[in-house]
Amino acid sequence: MKSSLTFHKVIVGLLVIYLLIPLVGTFLFSIAGKWDHTILPESYTMDWYIELFQDERFYDAFRRTLFLIVMSVGLSVVIMLPTIFIITVYFSKWEGLLQAAAMLPYGIPPIVGAVGLIKVYSDGPIQIAGTPWILIGAYFITILPFMYQGIRSSLRTINAVQLVDAAELLGATKFQSFRTVVFPNIISGILVSTLLSVALLFSEFAFANLLVGGRFETIQIYLADKLNSSGHLTSAIVITYYSMILLLTGIVLKLTFRNEKNPVVSNKKRILSFFKKQHCNKNTAIEGEK
Amino acid sequence: MNYVTIDQVTKGYENQVVLNDISLTLKKGEFATLLGQSGCGKSTLLRSIAGLEGVDVGRILIDGKDITNLSPRQREVGMVFQSYALFPNMSVFDNIAYGLKMKKVKNIKSKVKNMIDMVDLIGKEESYPHQLSGGQQQRVALARALVMEPKVLLLDEPLSALDAKIRKSLQKELKRIQKELDITTIFVTHDQEEAMTMSDRIFVMNKGKVVQSGSPSEIYTSPVNTFVAKFIGNYNVCNMEVFHKLVRSTELKGNEVAIRPEVLQLVSAGEDSLDLQENWGIKGVIKDVSMTGNVLRYEVETDESAFLVDYLHHRGEMFEQGARVHILVPKKECIIL
Incomplete structure (x- = not known):
């Protein structure tokens, strides 16, 4: 019993180390001065951060990325939430169709998607190729699976159909029953989907590069550009925007759960699992970028 | 005078008939049970009365008013579900007060208090559904429906998720409350013993039809066909x-x-x-x-x-x-x- 517990602890420990090493490495590199033939850096400096924070391009890129994310995630919530709710509760026979549509983005590699999008939107009635708007559209599609799965499973968990039945029998209109009964119970699910999408879009490079490239420099394009000049600086960028995501996530979570008198256990679990996923995202991102 | 009238109601999905020309009437204050095996159409009939499902043919009248095409919220019926369907984000008090708030009724507080008293949940007002036992949750669901003073109370297998002992005591209590309020009640169950103990009248259903109706003792002592005989009393x-x-x-x-x-x-x-x-x-x-x-x-x-x-x-x-x-x-x- 005791030895097996130790064994579990060792496994968990190794996993944590495995996940943290790239992050810690990146962080050390971002504050390292000379670091050639020693295990830890020989000297430390904040120069890279100073250089970064004095660069107007960094702030612009950050703002652009935030703009894209807020627009596409916002649009996604505004459109997908009512859609999924209405289909699940009132038109369940079309659920399969919606599910298939929501899963499509998984099947299309960004390069293929980007080439197609450029072709379609370079002429014809909607000429938005090369503008941020096409990127917002592409991002909307990219995060569709996350939004769909998150919202739908929240609706399932609370048995939304029956709650709506009950509310309507008690005299609520369809909209009232959504607002007072369904929405408060799936808010945490929506939040998790949203945060996951934000984290995903922060590290999105392929679409941004192919669709708009230097014309609308996002944080990832800025990062790719700096990759050629200094590894230290790119590490500083990565650490900075991770910290930003973490801060953002923390604030949103805190705001949402502060007023919640009734934090259901499953919410906590979902958020824990979200953090795990985000962690994986980060690490793959680091490895990909270095 | 018939209080509830179901008049030749028929309903089907694609190529399957779920309700086949059902007609029945209830008097005011009657406790009626729809009894049958799963898939016999009893729940569908109940949901049709509630307005949660439409009917293809036929009429449903409550207190002389044709409600066939009204939305659930206009029908003045209350319903209790097998899985309670309490609102997880609201306390017991808010769950019970929900309908009154939607209707913008006055004296919400005292009405809810009375109801909490009636279903014996004093002290649980501020609890949330997940902090209550199954039996308590079902009492909340019952109170939530009753506080609206519905013309008809619909109960969709409300006790079948509970264990035997609690079920027996809730059966008695449900019956007591029903008599006290003299509320017309339609109860759906597949348990013939439960139907016998609680009902004034039983409608035995099979394959979308009412095969026999009558008082519990009539049904038990003179079944009209083999199905009823076997289903109701191990004949x-x-x-x-x-x-x-x-x-x-x-x-x-x-x-x-x-x-x-x-x-x-x-x-x-x-x-x-x-x-x-x-x-x-x-x-x-x-x-x-x-x-x-x-x-x-x-x-x-x-x-x-x-x-x-x-x-x-x-x-x-x-x-x-x-x-x-x-x-x-x-x-x-x-x-x-």
Whole structure:
């Protein structure tokens, strides 16, 4: 019993180390001065951060990325939430169709998607190729699976159909029953989907590069550009925007759960699992970028 | 005066008929039960009355008003679901007050207080659904429906998710509250015992039709067909030709004969003093004995078919497995189907 517990602890420990090493490495590199033939850096400096924070391009890129994310995630919530709710509760026979549509983005590699999008939107009635708007559209599609799965499973968990039945029998209109009964119970699910999408879009490079490239420099394009000049600086960028995501996530979570008198256990679990996923995202991102 | 009228209601999905020309009426204050196996259409009928499902043909009237095409919120019916369907984000008080708030009623507080008192949940006002037991949750659901003073209360298998003991006590309480408020109630269940204990009237349903309606004792003592006989009381149903052979008499006419297991008597094969004036005798062997606490159930094999015989469990009076016996069948207890 005791030895097996130790064994579990060792496994968990190794996993944590495995996940943290790239992050810690990146962080050390971002504050390292000379670091050639020693295990830890020989000297430390904040120069890279100073250089970064004095660069107007960094702030612009950050703002652009935030703009894209807020627009596409916002649009996604505004459109997908009512859609999924209405289909699940009132038109369940079309659920399969919606599910298939929501899963499509998984099947299309960004390069293929980007080439197609450029072709379609370079002429014809909607000429938005090369503008941020096409990127917002592409991002909307990219995060569709996350939004769909998150919202739908929240609706399932609370048995939304029956709650709506009950509310309507008690005299609520369809909209009232959504607002007072369904929405408060799936808010945490929506939040998790949203945060996951934000984290995903922060590290999105392929679409941004192919669709708009230097014309609308996002944080990832800025990062790719700096990759050629200094590894230290790119590490500083990565650490900075991770910290930003973490801060953002923390604030949103805190705001949402502060007023919640009734934090259901499953919410906590979902958020824990979200953090795990985000962690994986980060690490793959680091490895990909270095 | 009929308070609830279901008039020739028919409903189907694609190529399957779920409700087949159902007509029934209820009086005010009546406790009616829709009884049947799963898939017989009883829940669909209840949901149609609630307005959660539409009907293809037919009319539904409550208190003289045709509600067939009204939305659920306009129908003035209350419903309790099997899985409670409480609002997880609201406390007990808010759950019960929900409907009143939607209707913008005055004196919400005192009405909710009264209801909490009635369903015996004092002290739980601020609890959330997940902090309550199944029985308590169902009381909240009941209070939430009743506080709206609905014209008809619909109960969709409200007790079947609860364990036996709590179910029994909630049955009694439900009945008490129903009588106290004199509220017309339609109860759906697949449990014939529950239907018997609670109802003023039972509608036995099978394959989308009401096959028999009547008081619990009418349904139990005079089933109209084999389905009701088997479903409601474990009747021994025997083909008439077989029965003629067994009792060596062709006195009874008809297709089948149904006999309740508790009216049959067993006598040891050696005994001569059989009363064959009032009874028929059938020779048999005890094949199996099972006990459900207060009742002993014998399965007796005869030349042609097996019979179930129920006895109250008295100490020391028991036939062994393999014993040769006579089954005494009281002539007046034979129901011809």
